[in-house]
Each structure stands twice: as C-alpha cells, then as structure tokens.
Amino acid sequence: MTNTAGARPAMADCHDSGGAAPLGAADWLGLAAAPTFATMGLLTAVFGGGEPAVLCSTAPGAAPMSGMVAMYLLMSAFHAGPWLRLIAERGGSARRS
Structure with missing residues (x-):
C-alpha cells in the first residue's frame, strides 16, 4: 500500500492528463x-x-557578500524548488505537444 497522504492532486492531474494543472494559493506562495x-x-x-553591517564590514578581510x-541568497536558492518543478513540468508538456 502506498502512502498518498502527502500527494498533491494538482501534480497528479498534470501527469495523468498530459496538460498543466492550475496553480492553487499554496503553489503561488x-x-x-x-x-x-x-x-x-x-x-x-x-x-x-544598517549600522551593524557597517561595523562588521570595517573588519579586515571582511567579504562584501556576507x-x-x-543569507537571503541562500534562502532564495533553497526555495527555488517550486520554480524548477514548474519549469520541468512545462518543458515536458511542450515536448509532448
């Protein structure tokens, strides 16, 4: 028996029908x-x-991207999964057409 508690119906519809499923509020978020x-x-x-960044950047050898x-750039990279999934789904349906 498979565990379908975490399955998203929109993703299942996308793969079953061959078309792109509409995005819900959680997908947009x-x-x-x-x-x-x-x-x-x-x-x-x-x-x-702000002021703490000025104090830290005056230290010798301080990197400008610290x-x-x-942190924001790492968080952006970690949250890129939905974009990659969307691109993969759209690309796959375009090749099948």
Whole structure:
C-alpha cells in the first residue's frame, strides 16, 4: 500500500492528463518565496544592512557578500524548488505537444 497522504492532486492531474494543472494559493506562495528572498538580498547588498553591517564590514578581510546578503541568497536558492518543478513540468508538456 502506498502512502498518498502527502500527494498533491494538482501534480497528479498534470501527469495523468498530459496538460498543466492550475496553480492553487499554496503553489503561488511557494513560487513567491525565491524571488522575494532574491530581491531582499539585492536590496540589502545595494542599500546596506544598517549600522551593524557597517561595523562588521570595517573588519579586515571582511567579504562584501556576507551576513544578511548571503543569507537571503541562500534562502532564495533553497526555495527555488517550486520554480524548477514548474519549469520541468512545462518543458515536458511542450515536448509532448
């Protein structure tokens, strides 16, 4: 017996019918995470992270891409899964057409 408690019906519909399934609210929220964190990292890199960042950046050998910028970029990379899944699904259905 297989465990289907964590299965998403939208993904099953996509593979069964051969077409793209509509995205729900949770899917949109998952897709919003990566670009949001990437934007936050970019804004933090451009505008700075405030007074504590100034104190840390004056240390000898301090890297410009450390602290909050690195954290935001890592969070963006970790949340890229839904984008990669969406690209893979869309690419697979386009090749079958």
